[in-house]
Amino acid sequence: MIPKQIVIVGGGTAGWMAATLMANRWSKHGASITLVESSKIGTIGVGEGSTPFLRQFFQTLNISEKQWMAKCDATYKCGIAFPNWCNTNEAESYFHPFYGEIDSPLVKDFFNNCQYRREGFDIPTLPDDYFINAYLAQQNKSPKTTNLQYQGIDYGYHFDADKLGSFLASHAKKLGVKQIQDQVVDIKTNTLGIESIITQQKGEISGDLFVDCSGLKGILIQQTLKEELIDYQKYIPNNRAVAIGTNHKEPSKFGTYTLSKGLKNGWMWSIPLSSRIGNGYVYSSKYMSSEDAEKELREQLNEYDAPARHIKWSPGRISQHWKQNCLALGLSQGFLEPLEAPMLNLVQQTCESFIEFCEKPHDLVNNQQKFNQVINRLIDGTRDYLQAHYLLNSRSDSQYWIDNRNNTDMSSTLMAIVSGWKSQGSFDTALATISDNLVYGKTSWYCILSGMNYYHTPTKGSLRLAVKKHHNAKLRCQHIAVNFPIQVASKQN
Numbered sequence: 239m240i241p242k243q244i245v246i247v248g249g250g251t252a253g254w255m256a257a258t259l260m261a262n263r264w265s266k267h268g269a270s271i272t273l274v275e276s277s278k279i280g281t282i283g284v285g286e287g288s289t290p291f292l293r294q295f296f297q298t299l300n301i302s303e304k305q306w307m308a309k310c311d312a313t314y315k316c317g318i319a320f321p322n323w324c325n326t327n328e329a330e331s332y333f334h335p336f337y338g339e340i341d342s343p344l345v346k347d348f349f350n351n352c353q354y355r356r357e358g359f360d361i362p363t364l365p366d367d368y369f370i371n372a373y374l375a376q377q378n379k380s381p382k383t384t385n386l387q388y389q390g391i392d393y394g395y396h397f398d399a400d401k402l403g404s405f406l407a408s409h410a411k412k413l414g415v416k417q418i419q420d421q422v423v424d425i426k427t428n429t430l431g432i433e434s435i436i437t438q439q440k441g442e443i444s445g446d447l448f449v450d451c452s453g454l455k456g457i458l459i460q461q462t463l464k465e466e467l468i469d470y471q472k473y474i475p476n477n478r479a480v481a482i483g484t485n486h487k488e489p490s491k492f493g494t495y496t497l498s499k500g501l502k503n504g505w506m507w508s509i510p511l512s513s514r515i516g517n518g519y520v521y522s523s524k525y526m527s528s529e530d531a532e533k534e535l536r537e538q539l540n541e542y543d544a545p546a547r548h549i550k551w552s553p554g555r556i557s558q559h560w561k562q563n564c565l566a567l568g569l570s571q572g573f574l575e576p577l578e579a580p581m582l583n584l585v586q587q588t589c590e591s592f593i594e595f596c597e598k599p600h601d602l603v604n605n606q607q608k609f610n611q612v613i614n615r616l617i618d619g620t621r622d623y624l625q626a627h628y629l630l631n632s633r634s635d636s637q638y639w640i641d642n643r644n645n646t647d648m649s650s651t652l653m654a655i656v657s658g659w660k661s662q663g664s665f666d667t668a669l670a671t672i673s674d675n676l677v678y679g680k681t682s683w684y685c686i687l688s689g690m691n692y693y694h695t696p697t698k699g700s701l702r703l704a705v706k707k708h709h710n711a712k713l714r715c716q717h718i719a720v721n722f723p724i725q726v727a728s729k730q731n
């Protein structure tokens with residue numbers, strides 16, 4: 239059943255994404271949407287990388303890149319580079335590309351060569367050599383070209399989170415969303431769940447659906463409806479970040495990939511926006527103090543003046559994202575960590591899935607149950623892929639990396655993946671047995687397992703045909719990459 243009076247608490251990226259998606263779909267059905275946010279509390283202000291799903295979000299809203307990218311200091315993202323996850327030598331790195339149709343002719347050769355490598359042959363299997371986006375990223379090239387032959391390439395974005403929030407806010411208001419700047423100070427409940435919210439200045443606001451986008455505290459779903467966070471720290475270690483922005487060394491030119499570099503007790507991100515670079519160190523408080531993390535990040539960046547922001551969370555999720563008349567979206571649903579930048583995708587998929595379930599024949603209990611299963615599967619499948627980064631590491635320079643490698647707490651899905659890969663049997667068959675729980679696709683799993691060199695030491699020589707395929711893959715990618723332009727600020731904006 240489509241709700242008539244929707245009240246969204248929170249004006250971060252999650253709140254405004256929900257407001258635009260719901261208004262886009264339901265305003266014509268007479269739904270009224272009010273969003274309450276408090277500038278005193280503010281937003282988390284990080285979250286600057288996306289997956290390709292964000293393209294679909296803008297397509298759904300009929301907003302072109304020209305309309306939003308320049309306003310949000312956005313750049314194109316071809317994928318993510320992972321140096322120093324297996325070794326502290328910076329030369330050791332692999333790339334997790336966004337892949338598309340354009341990669342189809344080569345991806346089979348990549349899979350086959352990985353299979354030979356798993357059987358003990360000495361074959362080059364770094365994913366970087368087989369995907370167009372890896373070549374574009376190495377050369378700071380945009381994944382978009384006017385050459386019609388090369389359109390089937392997938393990509394995501396980097397953007398300024400605050401500016402994206404403001405852009406979506408102005409779009410939502412055009413779609414009829416009412417914005418209230420005020421603080422929620424109390425919440426009334428009834429048998430349906432939330433009856434109303436009480437704001438400091440505007441008083442009581444009622445509705446038939448309340449969307450909790452209030453951030454990590456989850457003031458409706460967690461604090462009021464008592465939905466508990468399930469702790470995931472035993473799977474994924476990090477619960478802190480420190481963020482520092484820096485200027486571009488060459489302001490007219492910037493990269494087209496996120497850098498996720500392993501550090502002593504965690505990893506750092508560097509995200510090139512058109513206006514600046516967003517950087518941060520994600521680490522575990524069990525192994526490092528916030529002072530030491532900031533010091534290590536500053537040394538990495540050679541930046542000693544710019545202000546640092548420290549952020550804390552407990553990795554986990556709730557289990558009922560839709561409970562009674564309340565939907566949780568964004569950080570209020572729980573948060574894993576920023577690796578692979580999956581969180582906005584989760585917001586988008588949770589919201590889109592919720593819209594679909596509301597439009598199904600009315601059976602609230604059944605719909606809620608199915609919806610929560612879908613979202614939990616999505617988050618847990620994402621968690622498995624994130625955990626693999628820690629589990630597959632081969633660093634021994636700190637207890638952090640050693641403990642993560644030796645961690646035996648993992649889902650049966652992840653266990654089936656890593657043991658299936660290490661055996662010499664068909665990896666595709668191993669994946670097929672757990673396909674219902676996979677969120678990241680087969681190509682991503684091949685990229686991480688092969689990229690992190692999760693193989694036994696080769697016992698056999700190389701194979702001529704496989705080496706030739708590797709060579710041809712490199713030539714094809716180089717040949718295609720010539721047709722793409724360098725990403726520059728003037729073109730972007």
Ligand SMILES: Cc1cc2nc3c(=O)[nH]c(=O)nc-3n(C[C@H](O)[C@H](O)[C@H](O)COP(=O)(O)OP(=O)(O)OC[C@H]3O[C@@H](n4cnc5c(N)ncnc54)[C@H](O)[C@@H]3O)c2cc1C
Nearest residue numbers: 248249250252276281282285286287422452453568569582
């Ligand atoms: C270190 C870090 C890095 C991240 N990097 C990425 C990334 O690269 N990619 C990605 O997809 N995601 C990333 N994320 C996650 C991403 O930041 C969030 O998923 C996204 O910003 C959504 O946040 P939110 O809107 O749920 O919460 P917030 O941004 O915290 O917004 C909460 C809103 O609720 C309002 N509010 C709270 N309490 C009240 C009250 N009492 N009354 C009124 N209003 C209230 C606040 O004013 C605010 O508007 C990262 C997160 C962290 C912590």
